Amino acid sequence: MSKNIIKPTLLYILISGIVLLVIIPLLYLTTVSFSNSLEINSFPKKIVPSFSETILVKYDDESELYLIQRRTPRGDVEDIYLFSDFEKASKYLKDYLNIFASKEKLETDFSAAKTSSEAIELKYKKKMFNNYIKFFQVFQGADTALYNSVKAAIYTILISAIFGGFVGYALARTKIKGKEAVSMATLVVRMFPIVSISVPMAVLLIKYGMFDTMLGISIIYSIPNIGLTAWITRSIFLSVNKELEEASMVFGATKMQTFFKITFPLVIPAFAASSMYAFITAWNDTAVALLLTDRNQTLALLIYKSIGTSSSMHYAASGAILLILPALVFTFLLKNYINKIWG
Amino acid sequence: MNNQLSKKNIFKSPYLLLGPALLFYLMFWFFPVILSLIQSFTATTGEFSFINYQRMFSSPDFPKAFLNTITFAFVSLILQFVIALGLALLVNKNFKGSKLFLFIMLIPMALPQSAIGILWNLGLQQTGWINSFMQKIGLQSLLESMKIINGRIIWKDVSGMKAVFMLILIDTWTVTPSVMIIMLAGLQNFNNEYKEAAQVFGATKFQALKDVVIPIIKPSLITALLLRLISGLQVWLIGVMIFGFERTPFLLERIVYYSNKLRTEESYKVAVSYSVFTLIVVLVSAIIFVKLFKGKDWREE
Numbered sequence: 001m002s003k004n005i006i007k008p009t010l011l012y013i014l015i016s017g018i019v020l021l022v023i024i025p026l027l028y029l030t031t032v033s034f035s036n037s038l039e040i041n042s043f044p045k046k047i048v049p050s051f052s053e054t055i056l057v058k059y060d061d062e063s064e065l066y067l068i069q070r071r072t073p074r075g076d077v078e079d080i081y082l083f084s085d086f087e088k089a090s091k092y093l094k095d096y097l098n099i100f101a102s103k104e105k106l107e108t109d110f111s112a113a114k115t116s117s118e119a120i121e122l123k124y125k126k127k128m129f130n131n132y133i134k135f136f137q138v139f140q141g142a143d144t145a146l147y148n149s150v151k152a153a154i155y156t157i158l159i160s161a162i163f164g165g166f167v168g169y170a171l172a173r174t175k176i177k178g179k180e181a182v183s184m185a186t187l188v189v190r191m192f193p194i195v196s197i198s199v200p201m202a203v204l205l206i207k208y209g210m211f212d213t214m215l216g217i218s219i220i221y222s223i224p225n226i227g228l229t230a231w232i233t234r235s236i237f238l239s240v241n242k243e244l245e246e247a248s249m250v251f252g253a254t255k256m257q258t259f260f261k262i263t264f265p266l267v268i269p270a271f272a273a274s275s276m277y278a279f280i281t282a283w284n285d286t287a288v289a290l291l292l293t294d295r296n297q298t299l300a301l302l303i304y305k306s307i308g309t310s311s312s313m314h315y316a317a318s319g320a321i322l323l324i325l326p327a328l329v330f331t332f333l334l335k336n337y338i339n340k341i342w343g
Numbered sequence: 344m345n346n347q348l349s350k351k352n353i354f355k356s357p358y359l360l361l362g363p364a365l366l367f368y369l370m371f372w373f374f375p376v377i378l379s380l381i382q383s384f385t386a387t388t389g390e391f392s393f394i395n396y397q398r399m400f401s402s403p404d405f406p407k408a409f410l411n412t413i414t415f416a417f418v419s420l421i422l423q424f425v426i427a428l429g430l431a432l433l434v435n436k437n438f439k440g441s442k443l444f445l446f447i448m449l450i451p452m453a454l455p456q457s458a459i460g461i462l463w464n465l466g467l468q469q470t471g472w473i474n475s476f477m478q479k480i481g482l483q484s485l486l487e488s489m490k491i492i493n494g495r496i497i498w499k500d501v502s503g504m505k506a507v508f509m510l511i512l513i514d515t516w517t518v519t520p521s522v523m524i525i526m527l528a529g530l531q532n533f534n535n536e537y538k539e540a541a542q543v544f545g546a547t548k549f550q551a552l553k554d555v556v557i558p559i560i561k562p563s564l565i566t567a568l569l570l571r572l573i574s575g576l577q578v579w580l581i582g583v584m585i586f587g588f589e590r591t592p593f594l595l596e597r598i599v600y601y602s603n604k605l606r607t608e609e610s611y612k613v614a615v616s617y618s619v620f621t622l623i624v625v626l627v628s629a630i631i632f633v634k635l636f637k638g639k640d641w642r643e644e
Contacts, residue, residue, distance in 0.1 A: 022448065025472070043474070170357050170361055199598060199611075200382060204378070223368075306461070331449060
């Protein structure tokens, strides 16, 4: 009897342990991305993001100055800002605490401190996505980088689908010889480190006038993806009912018409899957973009370069979250193809 | 009818369909590979020479980069295989919430490398989240009272193999869940009666695992581990994002260092030599791996 309880309990403890191991780092990353400039420098850091910030305000009659204080995670009180000008105070709270309060609001809120001998406690809502907006201001060219990432992904999708689709069709539907050789070749191509190819590629791209362009790096991203698209589409072309195509031709459709009206709609899911894979390759890459671009960086590359800027790590964390989200969505959509995309 | 069709058939020769892809690979894959071979054997003046390889082999970072890369790839492969197999066998039951569990396990493998770099860089700082977490759960004070540590751990203050092992742990965090998912998929197709039959005939649990379970899930496993090995040999970014260049040299890290950081004609040539060398290392490792673990039909999967 007791054995029946112990085993599942242990299993659940183990499973929760694994889940926590995966979740906790990600939770901290998310929290940092919502942190204000004071939280990012405090220790120990919070696991879950806080939605508001409590400040203490004191007024000194002699100097006629307000003092803003804050409780540290350890429970001490630290002075953070001394001021007389509410305009500047409003700006300070916005820049360092992600609190958006107008000068007038602060004046009325803080007036209670004048009459009180003790510090008064005030709670303000944090503007949660402020870091995400700041990310684009702090890191110059982040918006262009985002645009470039999308552009590179789209080029990669198109190149892979067009070149790979033809091969997939040929492998499934025609009696070409050397199918083995083709499948072997695609595997060998995938084995070659893409960074190794990028170095000599730089010279070629300069020659072709494609260095530092998104088209240039998309070509590299397409190298493993064309083979993969060929594989995914091949299996789908094999499964499309041939009789359906023959029937269409019996009714007088040309082979072209048959292909575009019957076969193609049926294989769209395969192209969707390989497009998502192509998107992930382009979106997640840093190395190729680093070697083959100069001024036109991608979002992943910008995040990579942001590592040196220790004072704005919370903005970098927001950028990292922005980078993660699309990759996450597409990976989940692709999970049926996990064996192939993984590597 | 048939004749008419074939006239209209624009895909007359099936080989024509392979043409565009073939041309693409010739131009953008085969040509660069050949070009890198040629360039690696020419001096900056243009004549045939071994100078680039001499420079590469004689640089003090080369043996370190080579050793680190091999260590990283093989240790992380073995570690991930063992942990993932253990977890997969344990979790291979349809428990409540197993779908959600698999969903969560997918997350780390979806993360872009540079985001992983940010994540762990934030963790390994002295006031980072790892130390914060240790403080919160009381591990910090426990270790301090046991005199194992003195104050917050400076995680980044490691070098050499210790640093490589730290990167292996990060890589293990990133990819083990996905190795486990592949194994689980294999196990779910697997009929438990085989295992029971083996045990009826006197096999121990371990023997049943070794001789029955693993051979059956092997095909999906081999491809997955092969791709894992190949990408393990291509490690560099996480090392650079956490320790910067030169602290933990890897083969690809050297390529990026010589071609992107130094940016002289000479260093470019050394980078090309590193590229060729890495290609050879990857190919040889992959061939050895396949020879060791799989029979003749390893391409099928």
